[in-house]
Structure formats: C-alpha cells, structure tokens
Amino acid sequence: MPNLTSSPGLFITGTDTGVGKTIIAAGLAAVLKGKGINVGVMKPVETGCALSSSELVPQDALFLKSMAQVSDELEVVNPYRFESPLAPWVAAEREGKEINLERLRESFEQLKRRHEFLIVEGVGGLLVPLTAHHLISDVAQLFQLPLIVVARASLGTINHTLLTIRQAQILRLAVLGVIINNPTGEIGLAEETNPQVLPSFITVPLLGIVPYCPELKGNNAPHILRRLLEENIDLK
Ligand SMILES: Nc1ncnc2c1ncn2[C@@H]1O[C@H](COP(=O)(O)OP(=O)(O)O)[C@@H](O)[C@H]1O
Numbered sequence: 001m002p003n004l005t006s007s008p009g010l011f012i013t014g015t016d017t018g019v020g021k022t023i024i025a026a027g028l029a030a031v032l033k034g035k036g037i038n039v040g041v042m043k044p045v046e047t048g049c050a051l052s053s054s055e056l057v058p059q060d061a062l063f064l065k066s067m068a069q070v071s072d073e074l075e076v077v078n079p080y081r082f083e084s085p086l087a088p089w090v091a092a093e094r095e096g097k098e099i100n101l102e103r104l105r106e107s108f109e110q111l112k113r114r115h116e117f118l119i120v121e122g123v124g125g126l127l128v129p130l131t132a133h134h135l136i137s138d139v140a141q142l143f144q145l146p147l148i149v150v151a152r153a154s155l156g157t158i159n160h161t162l163l164t165i166r167q168a169q170i171l172r173l174a175v176l177g178v179i180i181n182n183p184t185g186e187i188g189l190a191e192e193t194n195p196q197v198l199p200s201f202i203t204v205p206l207l208g209i210v211p212y213c214p215e216l217k218g219n220n221a222p223h224i225l226r227r228l229l230e231e232n233i234d235l236k
C-alpha cells in the first residue's frame with residue numbers, strides 16, 4: 001500500500017463528474033490536517049457556480065477550504081470559476097473568457113510555498129477540455145502530483161476506471177490508487193460485486209471503498225466525513 005503523504009500532494013481525479021471527488025479530496029484534507037500536516041487545497045477551475053449578489057460561488061473550493069481549515073485567498077485556491085455547468089473550455093468560451101495555464105501554475109506555486117502538502121481536485125475526468133489546446137490531464141502534468149482516481153461503485157465503473165488508469169499511464173502520470181465511492185446510496189448487484197472484481201483488473205492499489213453516508217449533508221459533516229474516510233480508506 002502506498003504512503004499517501006510521500007509526495008508533495010495529490011491530484012484527485014475521477015472517472016466522471018459527480019463521483020465524489022470533492023468529498024474525497026476534502027475528507028483527505030481534513031484527515032491529514034488532523035494528523036498535524038499543514039495541508040493546502042486547490043480547485044483550479046470550477047464550473048456550474050451559482051450567482052449570489054453578482055458573485056460566482058465556487059461550492060467545491062469553499063468546501064475544500066473549510067474542511068482543510070485554510071485561510072488562503074479564494075482567488076488562489078480557485079483561480080477560475082464559471083457559471084455554466086459545462087466543461088471548463090466550453091464554459092469559458094460561452095462566457096467570453098480564457099483559461100491561462102500559467103495563472104494556474106502561479107497559484108499552485110504560491111500554495112506550495114505556504115503548505116507542506118497540497119490536495120488538488122480535478123474537474124470532471126482526465127480528458128475534459130480546459131482550453132482549445134489543453135485537457136485537465138495537462139494540469140495534472142503541470143503540477144506533477146500523483147493521482148488518486150475516484151470511481152463510482154455502480155455498473156460501468158470497471159470500464160471507466162480502466163480507461164482512466166490506462167490514459168494516465170499513457171501520459172506518464174503516476175497513479176497512487178483507486179477509491180471506490182458510492183455517491184447515490186444505490187446498492188445492487190454491481191455495487192456488491194465491483195469492489196471484488198476491480199482489484200483483479202487494475203494495476204494500482206484499491207485504496208478504499210467508501211459507502212454512501214446520508215449524514216454527510218448535516219451540521220456534523222466535517223466530523224462525519226473524517227470518520228468515514230478514516231474507517232474506509234487505507235491512510236498510511
Ligand atoms: N459517500 C457519499 N455519501 C453520501 N453522499 C455522497 C458520497 N459521495 C458523494 N456524495 C454526494 O454526491 C454528490 C457528488 O459528490 P461530489 O464529491 O461533489 O462529486 P464530484 O466532486 O466528483 O463532482 C454530492 O452531493 C456529495 O455530497
């Protein structure tokens with residue numbers, strides 16, 4: 001089993017959107033913080049942000065910040081945010097903006113100087129368009145952090161997980177392991193069998209199987225999320 005903190009940070013990608021990247025990234029930040037590690041968080045680009053008093057609200061970035069209990073400026077944690085619930089490049093185009101990788105690199109470097117360990121949440125999966133010429137995988141390459149792949153527990157996940165790992169390997173991105181997460185609470189044959197079947201196909205460790213936890217939405221969420229990950233992920 002790999003040591004999660006042997007690198008300068010982690011890049012949390014997923015097999016898809018809505019698989020639990022934010023929950024896992026924020027939960028890991030809270031757990032590592034609890035171990036006395038100075039953890040920073042970053043959500044390079046967030047789309048689908050609600051407008052409140054003419055300000056875009058990046059929910060993922062705010063949740064990451066609150067779980068890691070960091071005071072870094074929101075502009076540094078989340079340099080780009082868009083209202084359209086679309087892939088970053090498509091949202092930026094619609095809103096007449098452009099994403100600059102140099103700006104992402106500068107924010108990342110700034111956070112790196114302030115923190116011992118950085119947890120970066122990706123956007124959607126690895127091959128989501130970021131600019132006309134870049135994909136999210138380019139950000140993972142730029143930051144040089146090992147990946148954790150968050151996968152759904154449901155039917156289709158074996159294919160999506162293998163595709164993601166193979167693509168990472170083609171791009172020479174290190175994959176620390178896979179975390180299976182159940183974001184919906186559905187428990188059928190696929191959810192029961194996937195955790196047993198997936199390890200025989202993947203070439204990286206299965207780091208954990210995180211069950212659906214309905215209490216995550218309440219006031220006690222930080223405490224509950226920390227316990228959920230501590231109990232279900234191998235956190236060496
Ligand atoms: N293990 C879980 N138990 C309960 N709800 C979950 C769990 N994982 C994810 N969710 C919920 O599912 C939704 C999608 O999760 P999220 O972490 O935002 O996914 P992503 O960041 O990959 O888009 C959120 O509403 C989140 O609270």
Ligand SMILES: [Mg+2]
Nearest residue numbers: 021022060121
């Ligand atoms: Mg998210």
